[in-house]
Amino acid sequence: MRTIYKMFVIFAMLATQQVFADDAVQNEPARDKSCIVIAKACSSAGFVGRRSETKGIWHNCMEPTLLGQTVAGVKVDPADVKTCRMHKIKELQMQLEQFKNVK
Numbered sequence: 773m774r775t776i777y778k779m780f781v782i783f784a785m786l787a788t789q790q791v792f793a794d795d796a797v798q799n800e801p802a803r804d805k806s807c808i809v810i811a812k813a814c815s816s817a818g819f820v821g822r823r824s825e826t827k828g829i830w831h832n833c834m835e836p837t838l839l840g841q842t843v844a845g846v847k848v849d850p851a852d853v854k855t856c857r858m859h860k861i862k863e864l865q866m867q868l869e870q871f872k873n874v875k
Contacts, residue, residue, distance in 0.1 A: 806855035810834055810848050817845035 814833035815821075821829050833843050838857045 806852040
C-alpha cells in the first residue's frame with residue numbers, strides 16, 4: 773500500500789510540473805512564443821537540450837533554422853522563424869551594449 777502511495781505522489785508531482793510548464797509557455801510574451809515553437813519542433817524531432825555533437829537543440833537545430841537552413845524532421849512557420857530571429861538579434865544587441873559599457 774505504501775508503494776502505491778509513493779508512486780501516486782511521484783506521478784502527481786511530475787504531472788504538476790508539466791501543467792505549470794505549459795502555463796508558463798502560454799504566458800510568455802508573443803515575441804518569445806515563436807522561439808518556443810521552434811524549440812518544441814526541434815525537441816519533437818529528437819534534439820536534446822544537453823550538449824550533443826549531432827543532436828544539440830541549439831547548435832544542431834535552432835541556430836541552423838534561424839539562419840534559414842533546413843533541418844531534417846523540423847517544420848516551422850517562416851513567420852515564427854523571422855520573429856524569433858528578430859528577438860535573438862535584439863537580445864544580442866543588448867548584450868553587446870553591456871559589453872561595450874564595461875570599463
